Amino acid sequence: MELWYTEKQTENYGITAKIRETLVTEKTEFQDLAIIDTVEFGRMLVLDGMVMTTEKDEFVYHEMVAHPALYTHPNPKHVLVVGGGDGGVIREVMKHPNVEKAVLVDIDGKVIEYSKKFLPSIAGELDNPRVEVLVNDGYMHIHDHKNAYDVIMVDSTEPVGPAVELFSRGFYQGIYESLKEDGTFVAQTDNPWFKADLIRNVNRDVKEIFPIVRVYCANIPTYPSGLWTFTMGSKKYDPLQVDETKIPEIDTKYYSPRLHKAAFVLPKFVEDLCK
Numbered sequence: 067m068e069l070w071y072t073e074k075q076t077e078n079y080g081i082t083a084k085i086r087e088t089l090v091t092e093k094t095e096f097q098d099l100a101i102i103d104t105v106e107f108g109r110m111l112v113l114d115g116m117v118m119t120t121e122k123d124e125f126v127y128h129e130m131v132a133h134p135a136l137y138t139h140p141n142p143k144h145v146l147v148v149g150g151g152d153g154g155v156i157r158e159v160m161k162h163p164n165v166e167k168a169v170l171v172d173i174d175g176k177v178i179e180y181s182k183k184f185l186p187s188i189a190g191e192l193d194n195p196r197v198e199v200l201v202n203d204g205y206m207h208i209h210d211h212k213n214a215y216d217v218i219m220v221d222s223t224e225p226v227g228p229a230v231e232l233f234s235r236g237f238y239q240g241i242y243e244s245l246k247e248d249g250t251f252v253a254q255t256d257n258p259w260f261k262a263d264l265i266r267n268v269n270r271d272v273k274e275i276f277p278i279v280r281v282y283c284a285n286i287p288t289y290p291s292g293l294w295t296f297t298m299g300s301k302k303y304d305p306l307q308v309d310e311t312k313i314p315e316i317d318t319k320y321y322s323p324r325l326h327k328a329a330f331v332l333p334k335f336v337e338d339l340c341k
């Protein structure tokens with residue numbers, strides 16, 4: 067008998083993946099959690115029925131959350147990751163030797179626990195001595211830590227359940243105040259095919275708060291529509307003003323010095339959402 071996992075990406079459209087094995091399923095305090103082993107994409111973390119990350123394509127998302135911002139800020143020493151309990155963004159942050167401390171704040175400790183157990187290639191740096199892992203609401207954390215971070219990355223679930231507040235104007239204002247005076251932040255801001263209004267609204271809100279706002283894209287096969295956006299807000303440094311010849315070639319498979327600025331060239335229908 068064949069077993070398949072299907073994610074309904076809208077009420078009328080979805081993706082489906084053949085499963086080898088179910089490694090864990092649990093209803094945590096915050097969400098339904100599952101880690102399944104799929105034939106095509108390897109092990110897959112699923113929260114509330116939505117693909118969070120897979121062994122095969124995770125590098126795209128995690129590299130593209132971390133490196134554009136960390137090479138836009140000239141000397142990021144203190145970094146915050148909101149969400150990201152699978153550890154993938156933290157693994158990429160650790161490729162930056164000038165980062166002295168990276169704090170990860172995920173509301174659900176079970177995501178961290180099971181990612182360490184079943185997704186070691188993704189979660190392997192969560193025990194790095196430069197990393198502090200906190201189980202808390204990211205919204206609370208940024209309001210309790212003013213003028214604290216050089217770079218903040220928001221690697222949250224979609225705006226449902228505990229992550230709803232992480233797409234609010236108040237949250238972006240809190241990020242502004244939690245950043246140092248020359249800080250930069252980036253948030254994953256979903257896909258332009260099914261979540262155009264979200265991208266438009268986040269862009270509007272962030273532009274009201276930050277002087278520099280840029281949006282970039284990446285291709286993530288297992289995410290809704292496959293085309294993903296990221297919104298960067300910066301107090302001082304513009305990712306398009308970076309001298310890409312000074313960006314080192316590091317151990318990546320998607321991000322590169324050549325891609326740094328190219329990623330910000332948007333398809334016209336996405337540009338139109340960010341006007």
Ligand code: SAM
Nearest residue numbers: 149150151172173174177203204222223228229
């Ligand atoms: N890459 C995925 C995406 O783009 O949807 C996100 C992966 S990561 C596992 C998402 C994490 O956000 C989850 O572990 C979830 O527990 C966390 N999260 C959701 N709401 C949160 C909040 N208010 N504070 C901190 N973490 C939160």
